[in-house]
Amino acid sequence: MRAALEDFILHLATERGLSVNYQLSTRLSLEGFTLWLERGQLAAAMGQSALDATIERGEELPPIAINPGAVTLEQVGTYLAHKKRLGLSAGSIKLVVVAVKIFFRWLQARGRIAHDIAEDLPLPRTDRFLPETMNELQTEQLLEGISATAPRGLRDRAILELLYASGLRVSELVNARLEFLDLDNRIIRVVGKGGKTRLVPVGQKACDALHAYLENERPGLVKKRTGSEIFLSRNGTRLTTVRIWQIVKNAARLAGLDLNVYPHLLRHSFATHLLGNGADLRIIQELLGHADISTTQIYTHVDQQRLKAIHHRFHPRAK
Secondary structure (H helix, E strand, O other): OHHHHHHHHHHHHHOOOOOHHHHHHHHHHHHHHHHHHHHHHHHHHHOHHHHHHHHHOOOOOOOOOOOHHHOOHHHHHHHHHHHHHOOOOHHHHHHHHHHHHHHHHHHHHOOOOOOOOOOOOOOOOOOOOOOOOOOHHHHHHHHHOOOOOOOOHHHHHHHHHHHHHHOOOHHHHHOOEHHHEEOOOOEEEEEOHHHOEEEEEOOHHHHHHHHHHHHHOHHHHOOOOOOOEOOEOOOOOEOOHHHHHHHHHHHHHHHOOOOOOOHHHHHHHHHHHHHHOOOOHHHHHHHHOOOOHHHHOHHHHHHHHHHHHHHHHHOOOOO
8 A cells, every 4th residue: 555655646746746745745735545544454453452562662563554455434434533523624525535536546557557546536525715815005005105215115015916817826926937927918828736827917017017127127136056945034045935925924014904914815815806897707717727617716705705794785775
């Protein structure tokens, strides 16, 4: 089982080109299931009390190998019930189910098992929470609150303008390169999830902010080993996603916003404001790089909530 797991993760990385975070999440889900299977088999051989005592003493457990072809759907169900009893959320359990399903589908496709026992395994239903957004006034307050004269203020303004103007994910922003950006045509090429690329328009204000940063501030950040990433740290290296979070949080504090502002909030706001101003949902899906339209449809619920709130606030007989 563990050898097959390693081959499967290698498949996700090399043949599917999926992100490191996706690989890690899938590995953790499958390793947890594998460990549970191993402990169950050891408990059957040693007795549960003897196994518990061995683990408590910190002694090395006897080696054991699980045959993927011998795993049953009943075992998968028992494991999921076990995780639910431990308090794992429905969303986290769904991640485990997806990992198990794609793993056993791959095993069957490669001829390593005769039957895909997880084929009929249902996905648990999860509550869909509406994403938080800022209104247009709050967004304007956030962006205008960044001083161009502050240290790396031009960079920080360009970062927030681009996040909001194009709805980029943080990972897409930190990996954005100079050769991907076309300010003349106001467009940027983005490498999204699974290595998929898309072209996204960049608004005029974001283009202006980017031009000011690239002309007046980025040259001073460049060092000998600097790459072609657009946004640089003071050391001339690519910014990390954690640093982007800090920049956004600091901008919200300086703007005096009493909100939990984070980078993905700008992406949510980008989509919601487009929808609220009449953009087609399919176009928004393409701009965001969503593989499934159902992911984008969540913003229609956000817009409906906004309309209800406006009606409740302003209609004389709404209250």
